[in-house]
Amino acid sequence: MRISPDQLVFWEYGFISLNLTIVTTWVLMFLLALGAWLVTRNLKSEIKTSRWQNVLEMLVIMIRDQIKEVGLKKPDKYIGFIGTLFLFIAVSNLLTIVPWYEAPTGSLSTTAALAISVFIAVPVFGIADGGLKGYLRSYLQPNFIMLPFNIISEISRTLALAVRLFGNIMSGGLIATVLISIVPFFFPMIMSALGLLTGMIQAYIFAILATVYIAAATQDEEEIEGSG
Amino acid sequence: MEINWFTVIAQIVNFLILVWLLKRFLYKPVLEAIDAREKKIALQLKEAATKKAEAKKDQDLFRQKNEYFDKERVAIMNAVHEQVDAEKQRLFEEVRQESTVLRSKFEESLKQQEQDITNRFKIKTKDAVFQIAKKTLSDLADVSLEQQVVTVFIHKIRNLDGAAKTKFIEALKNSDGLITISSVFDLTDNSKQQLEKALEKITEKQNDFQYELEPELVSGIKIETATYQLSWTIDSYLEALKKESIITKDKENAIN
Numbered sequence: 001m002r003i004s005p006d007q008l009v010f011w012e013y014g015f016i017s018l019n020l021t022i023v024t025t026w027v028l029m030f031l032l033a034l035g036a037w038l039v040t041r042n043l044k045s046e047i048k049t050s051r052w053q054n055v056l057e058m059l060v061i062m063i064r065d066q067i068k069e070v071g072l073k074k075p076d077k078y079i080g081f082i083g084t085l086f087l088f089i090a091v092s093n094l095l096t097i098v099p100w101y102e103a104p105t106g107s108l109s110t111t112a113a114l115a116i117s118v119f120i121a122v123p124v125f126g127i128a129d130g131g132l133k134g135y136l137r138s139y140l141q142p143n144f145i146m147l148p149f150n151i152i153s154e155i156s157r158t159l160a161l162a163v164r165l166f167g168n169i170m171s172g173g174l175i176a177t178v179l180i181s182i183v184p185f186f187f188p189m190i191m192s193a194l195g196l197l198t199g200m201i202q203a204y205i206f207a208i209l210a211t212v213y214i215a216a217a218t219q220d221e222e223e224i225e226g227s228g
Numbered sequence: 229m230e231i232n233w234f235t236v237i238a239q240i241v242n243f244l245i246l247v248w249l250l251k252r253f254l255y256k257p258v259l260e261a262i263d264a265r266e267k268k269i270a271l272q273l274k275e276a277a278t279k280k281a282e283a284k285k286d287q288d289l290f291r292q293k294n295e296y297f298d299k300e301r302v303a304i305m306n307a308v309h310e311q312v313d314a315e316k317q318r319l320f321e322e323v324r325q326e327s328t329v330l331r332s333k334f335e336e337s338l339k340q341q342e343q344d345i346t347n348r349f350k351i352k353t354k355d356a357v358f359q360i361a362k363k364t365l366s367d368l369a370d371v372s373l374e375q376q377v378v379t380v381f382i383h384k385i386r387n388l389d390g391a392a393k394t395k396f397i398e399a400l401k402n403s404d405g406l407i408t409i410s411s412v413f414d415l416t417d418n419s420k421q422q423l424e425k426a427l428e429k430i431t432e433k434q435n436d437f438q439y440e441l442e443p444e445l446v447s448g449i450k451i452e453t454a455t456y457q458l459s460w461t462i463d464s465y466l467e468a469l470k471k472e473s474i475i476t477k478d479k480e481n482a483i484n
Contacts, residue, residue: 006232015234022238027245036254043257045264053261060258076259080251089247104239109232113239 003170006109021107028092028104059087059151070211078214081121085114086207093169093199097192103199106169108162114164118210119154126220138217161209168202186193358412377411378419381449382426385458393430399456402429407435408452410442427451 005020012018039052049057063083067075092103104110126135139150172195179188362378388396402406409423411416426438442450450459 004230006230017234019232019235021235022242025239029242029249032246033253036250040253040257043261045261045268047263047265047269053258056254057262060255061262064259076255077402079255079259080247083255084243084247084250087250107235108230109235110239112231113236113243116236117240117243139398147442154376170432193380215360 003174004107004109005104006107008102020102021104021110024092024102025104025110028095030087032087032091043147066208066210070208071215072211072218078125078211079127082207082211082214085118085210086203088167089114089203089206090200093203094196096173096195096199103169103173105165105199105202106173108166108170109171110168114165114206115158118213119158119159120152121210121216125214128167129218135217157209158212161206165202165206168198172198240414244405336436374411374413374416374417378415378422378451382422384425385430395451396456396458397431399453400427400435401433402453406438406453408440410440410450412442412449414441415439 008020008154010018010020010023036056039056060079060083063086064075064079067082067171069077069089072078089105092105095101097102098215115143123135126138141150172191176188176191176195179191385396407427415423420437420439423437427435450457
């Protein structure tokens with residue numbers, strides 16, 4: 001029984017291997033980009049807009065408001081990264097209703113890749129916002145004794161991010177597979193529906209956590225903490 | 229449960245590409261569209277506010293104007309009413325005056341008619357009296373009325389009393405010689421001679437005489453100079469007859 005889509009390899013040449021995870025990710029990327037392009041190629045700034053534009057606007061505004069709520073005062077700067085995290089994970093999880101589809105988020109490699117992206121993005125955004133000094137000072141908060149703990153927390157939360165998403169999605173898929181072998185009808189359907197819900201929640205949690213980490217690293221968050 | 233590091237790297241690259249793609253095709257255009265719309269709406273709201281303010285201003289202006297017009301209209305109406313009243317009053321007055329004039333004219337003409345009737349009566353009466361007297365005199369005493377009138381006239385001249393006589397003589401003397409004698413009938417030569425003689429005797433002066441026939445003359449005979457006139461009349465007769473004629477006329481009116 002296959003646990004991860006990484007294990008289905010289409011083509012391999014030394015270190016390079018083209019597995020199901022990568023191919024599915026490409027398909028998802030293509031679908032997302034195509035859909036976005038189709039809708040946004042003739043956007044209107046009139047009062048009346050097309051339905052698809054309304055859907056996309058709603059989505060984008062929702063993501064932006066979420067980022068703002070967490071405490072980032074300039075959400076437009078971060079929406080590219082955080083929004084894409086959310087959309088990619090959400091769409092890849094939602095498509096589990098498609099038969100024979102295996103979510104790329106069910107592969108530890110993918111979730112690790114996303115977690116590493118966050119791990120790198122946090123200091124990048126932090127430095128971009130408050131300078132290198134300002135960012136490094138955040139490791140000494142509230143005092144220098146906390147430095148090792150801060151570093152450990154930074155690494156462990158990245159690990160937690162990766163494993164949490166992977167575990168949830170993989171377990172969803174696994175439970176469905178197991179249940180199908182035991183109770184072939186009806187019950188796996190409920191579990192699938194539940195899987196959709198957990199998929200959405202995971203996407204939301206992943207994106208929100210990334211936002212919180214970035215907010216913690218940027219000046220904005222410090223100001224809010226200072227004042228609060 | 230193992231991590232394929234190539235896949236990890238590939239997925240990181242994929243993810244970064246996806247970030248770029250979505251930024252390019254999703255977030256940027258959508259956010260721009262939203263911003264543009266917000267701006268547009270804000271602009272429209274501002275415009276609407278401006279237009280509203282303008283409309284309010286216009287409305288106020290129109291209201292003011294309307295009030296002013298109303299006032300003016302009322303004032304004009306009042307003035308017109310006054311003018312009409314005055315004009316009516318004036319026309320009434322005019323009509324009243326006209327009616328007064330007409331009434332007075334009517335009354336005058338009535339009077340005139342009355343007068344005419346009276347005059348006609350006088351003349352007819354006179355004629356009748358003359359005819360009767362003439363007939364009576366010629367039948368009973370073989371004396372013509374004309375002759376008798378002349379004789380009475382001469383007698384009257386001779387018997388004029390003091391002041392009147394003096395005045396008469398003065399008038400005849402100052403008449404530049406021409407004395408007009410009017411009568412209803414043709415005077416005979418004898419009568420003329422008698423008259424001329426009598427007048428010469430009074431005035432003690434030769435006079436020129438001119439005779440005229442005047443059928444309308446109420447009196448029988450009349451002497452006239454430029455400044456004086458003396459006539460023998462049958463006034464006593466005529467007064468009585470006039471009274472009678474007025475009574476007759478009243479009766480006629482009563483019938484009408």
